[in-house]
Amino acid sequence: xxxxxxxxxxxxxxxxxxxxxxCAYENTAFDYFPWYQQxxxxxxxxxxAIRPDVSEKKEGRFTISFNKSxxxxxxxxxxxxxxDSATYFCAAPRTTDSWGKFQFGAGTQVVVTx
Amino acid sequence: DADVTQTPRxxxxxxxxxxxxxxxxxxxxxxxxxxxxxxxxxLRLIYYSFDVKDINKGExxxxxxxxxxxxxxxxxxxESAIPNQTxxxxxxxxxxxxxxxxxxxxGEGSRLxxx
Numbered sequence: 001x002x003x004x005x006x007x008x009x010x011x012x013x014x015x016x017x018x019x020x021x022x023c024a025y026e027n028t029a030f031d032y033f034p035w036y037q038q039x040x041x042x043x044x045x046x047x048x049a050i051r052p053d054v055s056e057k058k059e060g061r062f063t064i065s066f067n068k069s070x071x072x073x074x075x076x077x078x079x080x081x082x083x084d085s086a087t088y089f090c091a092a093p094r095t096t097d098s099w100g101k102f103q104f105g106a107g108t109q110v111v112v113t114x
Numbered sequence: 115d116a117d118v119t120q121t122p123r124x125x126x127x128x129x130x131x132x133x134x135x136x137x138x139x140x141x142x143x144x145x146x147x148x149x150x151x152x153x154x155x156x157l158r159l160i161y162y163s164f165d166v167k168d169i170n171k172g173e174x175x176x177x178x179x180x181x182x183x184x185x186x187x188x189x190x191x192x193e194s195a196i197p198n199q200t201x202x203x204x205x206x207x208x209x210x211x212x213x214x215x216x217x218x219x220x221g222e223g224s225r226l227x228x229x
Contacts, residue, residue, distance in 0.1 A: 006156070032216030043118075043204055043223055044157070049216030089156055094173075099164075100145055100208035100218055101172070104156035 004092045006105025013080055014113050021075045021108045023090035031093035034102070035064060035075045038087045047088070048075075080112045117141045118221035120205050126227045133192040135224045137205030144210060146188040147218065148172075148180060151202040160203075163188055195228040202226075 005024045013019050025033075034049035050057045050064040050073065057064045061078040077084055087109050091102035118139045127133055139146065144165045149157040159172030161180040169180060177199060181189045192199055202225050206218040 004156075009154075032214070034216035034218075036218075041222070043206075043220030044218075045220065046217040094159070099211045099214050100147060100206070101159055101162060102157075102218070103173075104149075104158070106154050106156045 004090060004103045004105045006090050006108060008108060009106070010109040010111075012111045012113065015081060017080050017112070019077045019080055019084075019110050019112070021088055021090070021110070022072060023074065023092070023105050024070075024072045025092040025103075026071065027092075031099070033064070033066065033073055033093070034091050035062075036089045036091065036104075038089065038107075044089060077110070080110075082112050082114055085110060085112050116222065118205055118207055118219055120203075120221035120224045122224060123222065124225045126229065127195055128229050129196055131195050131228075133195050133226065135190045135203055135205075135226070137188045137190070137221060138186050139188075139205075139207050139219075140186065141207050141219055142185075143207035143219070144185060145208045146182070147206040147208070148178075148188070148190045149204045149206060149220075150174065151204060151223070157204065160190065192226075195226075197228045200226060200228045 003026045011019050032049045035047045036044035037047045038044040048059045048062050063076040066073045087107045089107050090105040094101045121136045147162045148160040151157045163182045179191045202223050205221045
């Protein structure tokens with residue numbers, strides 16, 4: 001069973017800054033490692049996901065970096081905007097055939113000030 | 115209309131009461147999940163179902179039960195609610211295995227308070 005440690009717990013940056021959120025997992029890397037974004041009163045929504053055989057993936061202003069040997073992956077939000085203020089969760093597959101059975105990190109609350 | 119709908123959105127109940135949280139989806143997915151969210155703990159898997167006849171326990175199933183009434187409906191029950199079950203509950207769906215790309219489709223959540 002996968003354990004996922006996410007840091008920091010909260011982050012405040014100015015508009016245009018680059019918040020970076022880190023996650024560490026324990027077991028073997030397989031399947032997809034996603035990041036979810038959650039706004040108050042809403043359910044989490046997929047932001048971006050990466051397979052462990054890829055070291056980096058970019059979608060718009062969001063980038064995942066994946067370090068399989070260190071068992072770490074991180075989310076970078078380039079040119080952050082106030083609308084990016086939300087809680088972000090990383091997740092790792094629980095087993096080899098997870099298909100949606102994730103172990104989530106504790107979450108990082110990101111605040112982007114104008 | 116939302117693709118994944120949860121009812122009720124908010125519920126306050128007393129210790130010992132039976133509570134049912136309902137989830138329905140229009141995405142046509144076979145795979146459905148119930149997750150629980152607590153501050154500082156992220157989301158934890160309670161139960162999951164990969165088709166109507168398939169029910170599986172997740173990480174924290176004690177004190178909970180589920181029913182998969184149809185492909186589109188997956189209900190979570192607390193037979194005798196206790197205060198430490200106070201949490202935000204999410205239902206989610208996903209594509210089948212070969213088509214899965216890391217995305218869970220979440221409902222908007224059901225906030226349960228047990229007094």
